[in-house]
Amino acid sequence: MAHQLRSYRVKPGQMQPFLEVFDRVVEARRAHGFTVDGVWYSDADNVFTWVVSHDGPFEEAVERYYESDERKAITPSPVSFLDEVETHMVQRHL
Numbered sequence: 001m002a003h004q005l006r007s008y009r010v011k012p013g014q015m016q017p018f019l020e021v022f023d024r025v026v027e028a029r030r031a032h033g034f035t036v037d038g039v040w041y042s043d044a045d046n047v048f049t050w051v052v053s054h055d056g057p058f059e060e061a062v063e064r065y066y067e068s069d070e071r072k073a074i075t076p077s078p079v080s081f082l083d084e085v086e087t088h089m090v091q092r093h094l
Contacts, residue, residue, distance in 0.1 A: 002058035003037065003092060008048040009084035015043050018081035022048075025078055028070035033061060046083075051090070058089070 010018050019041070026036050029052060037051040054061045065071055079085075 001053050001055050003051055003053040003090050004058065005088045005090045006050050006052065007086045008082045010041075010046045010048050010081055011083050012046055014081045015041060015046065015048070018048065018078065021074060021076065021078050021081065024074045025071075028068065028074060029065060031070050032065045032068060034065070 022039075029036060033054055033056065035053045037053055039048075039050040041048040
């Protein structure tokens with residue numbers, strides 16, 4: 001199982017609208033075999049962090065997800081709420 005840690009800096013004042021759009025992201029990711037392992041956010045710091053995993057070739061699954069009709073139907077685009085995106089492939093310790 002491959003895990004990816006995704007951290008976002010959300011534009012000031014945009015956390016609640018982003019969270020509403022993110023719920024559709026979760027649905028679309030799950031439709032493409034991803035598991036959302038955890039979601040955390042801080043309104044005070046405009047930080048949003050989540051871990052997503054996939055049992056199979058991760059990059060291929062990501063490519064299929066972004067090309068999918070489900071992802072293309074998410075409007076406004078989740079990226080429009082973000083100032084910064086950072087991703088890391090991680091391994092579970094405990």
